[in-house]
Amino acid sequence: MIGRTFLAVLRRDVTLALRQSTDLGMILGFFVIAASLFPFGVGPNPQVLATLAAGIIWVLALLSVMLSLDRLFQSDFEDGSLEQLALAPAPLSVIVLAKATAHWLTACVPLIAIAPLIAVMLNLPAEGYWVLLAGLALGTPTLSLIGAVGAALSLGARKAGLLIAVLVLPLYIPVLIFGVTAVDAHLTQITVQPHFLYLAALLAAAIPLCPWAAAAAIRHSVG
8 A cells, every 4th residue: 555655646746746847947958057157157277166066956956846846735735736645545754755755766766867968068077977977866855855854844834935035044954065075085086985875874864753743733834
């Protein structure tokens, strides 16, 4: 029952996200356009850009993810389907986990896919590409899970997007730090294992805790 519910919600949300392709276009467009502005702001010096590249990519990925968080629950909340999901036999935390997984697949995976293009544009050394991609793959699921908590807490609020940003940005900082320092460590011939372990630990903590917290916030909003 739980597995079927998880897959059904995941399939539904992925299908809806793919039908609303303009949202994905806006996220990717912001990611690319914002990255292209940094050479104008900090100068075209290749060494300066290479030094800043990992941090720029991670910060822009984080901001791009936040742009899509308000669609996690808001449309279901407005049409009443979120209340029906809350009354389903399956635990609400499982449904939240499915929706966060769908968000990661439709919002974060495309960002990871085009990250090498941004890395080339910002002159990141080629040996840092795999560390950047591995860090994004390990860290962005945590961003989606934490974002689900912020989206659930902001249901029904005015200017929900701004409220989500205020709620989740402080919690994103550890993921940002370990993702960036993993690339920097590899480029300076230091092992990246501790950084990846910290990212894995954050994800392991977020998987059980974030759906539970988001489910509690949803019950409060629809109750």
